[in-house]
Amino acid sequence: MPMPNQQTRTARLEARISPDMLNLVKRAAEIQGRSVSDFVVAAAQEAAQRTIENTAILRISIEDQRAMMEAILNPPEPNEALRKAADAHKRLVVDSH
Incomplete structure (x- = not known):
């Protein structure tokens, strides 16, 4: 990994360490x-x-990986809250363009 050359070093870092x-x-x-x-x-x-x-x-566990893949491959039907959010998004974002 290349180090910055001496000319670009303008900041100083100090630390106290044991002998x-x-x-x-x-x-x-x-x-x-x-x-x-x-x-x-x-x-x-x-x-x-x-x-x-x-x-x-x-980083997720194997169990969580399987649950995520299951949700991607077989998503659940949208519930009422998700339908309302999608409608609001359409009204506020999509239709305003």
Whole structure:
């Protein structure tokens, strides 16, 4: 994953960590041939992207998947509330164009 070049880095991020954590981060950065700063920025970016992507993925149980597919394949007849909502939508949205 490409890192922003030095010229575009204008914001500063600070964090307090334990000496043991700093040693761990330094070791990992060294293994990857990066500076500690580049390593931390890349790790934070990857974690942020993963977190955001995970919110876009819908995770449901097998039982819920089956229930959803059943509802899609064999939808129930519309009830009175749904018919009223559809009529209101037609009046307010479709007919107003």
